Amino acid sequence: MRPYILAENNWKTVKDSAYSVAVLPWGATEAHNYHLPYGTDILEAESVAAEAAKIAWEQGAKVIVLPVIPFGVNTGQFDVKLDMNMNPSTQLAVLRDVVEVLDRHGIHKLIILNSHGGNDFKTMIRELGLKFPNAFLCSCNWYQAIEQKAYFENKDDHAGEMETSVILHLRPDLVSLSQAGDGAAKKFKIKAIQEGWAWAERKWTQVTKDTGVGDPRKASAEKGEKYFKAVTQKVAQFFVEVATTRKDELYA
Numbered sequence: 001m002r003p004y005i006l007a008e009n010n011w012k013t014v015k016d017s018a019y020s021v022a023v024l025p026w027g028a029t030e031a032h033n034y035h036l037p038y039g040t041d042i043l044e045a046e047s048v049a050a051e052a053a054k055i056a057w058e059q060g061a062k063v064i065v066l067p068v069i070p071f072g073v074n075t076g077q078f079d080v081k082l083d084m085n086m087n088p089s090t091q092l093a094v095l096r097d098v099v100e101v102l103d104r105h106g107i108h109k110l111i112i113l114n115s116h117g118g119n120d121f122k123t124m125i126r127e128l129g130l131k132f133p134n135a136f137l138c139s140c141n142w143y144q145a146i147e148q149k150a151y152f153e154n155k156d157d158h159a160g161e162m163e164t165s166v167i168l169h170l171r172p173d174l175v176s177l178s179q180a181g182d183g184a185a186k187k188f189k190i191k192a193i194q195e196g197w198a199w200a201e202r203k204w205t206q207v208t209k210d211t212g213v214g215d216p217r218k219a220s221a222e223k224g225e226k227y228f229k230a231v232t233q234k235v236a237q238f239f240v241e242v243a244t245t246r247k248d249e250l251y252a
């Protein structure tokens with residue numbers, strides 16, 4: 001029984017515990033090339049949250065990890081079989097209910113730990129911030145916490161070397177690396193979008209044949225383990241900082 005995982009604890013423990021920050025892991029259920037499971041983003045979100053919370057808890061931060069939300073925004077992958085789209089407006093409704101529960105029970109800090117590039121919580125946090133002025137709401141993308149370059153040869157956007165390595169570390173039984181496609185992907189022709197200051201959604205199946213964006217073939221469990229350790233250390237420090245920084249002393 002891990003004291004920082006809500007789903008593993010009973011009411012006797014929970015009602016007598018004072019938590020200072022809740023962590024909501026948020027994933028997606030979608031194809032990850034031919035070799036990774038649909039639950040890749042769920043596994044990553046849960047595992048990063050649990051390990052980072054463990055490290056933070058051992059440093060005295062009262063963190064409580066909520067169950068993962070398994071569906072992400074997959075509007076661009078509408079034609080990929082059983083990619084389980086949850087629209088942004090639905091996500092806002094889900095998030096509002098979670099924040100309302102936390103608010104009612106005196107937990108005024110929430111970290112959304114995001115695993116999926118199509119999820120974007122910024123506008124939701126702005127809107128909910130107005131409704132819950134006592135709440136400190138923030139989100140982070142764990143896959144951006146540290147530079148991937150130091151750990152992997154090929155850049156990963158989706159189901160590439162990084163994600164494959166991480167899942168090889170966490171759940172090797174779910175990886176079929178021998179059937180992986182090369183993850184080759186097309187880029188937008190429009191210059192402003194290429195440069196990153198203009199944005200449009202990618203229609204996934206026009207961009208990649210195997211649903212991957214990034215070459216997974218140099219992935220290994222060893223690389224995944226090293227990277228996972230570094231990421232969870234960094235994310236844990238973020239948890240500790242949020243837990244210990246007073247809401248009236250956020251700015252320096």
Ligand SMILES: [Zn+2]
Pocket residue numbers: 032040041115116158159163
């Ligand atoms: Zn993924």
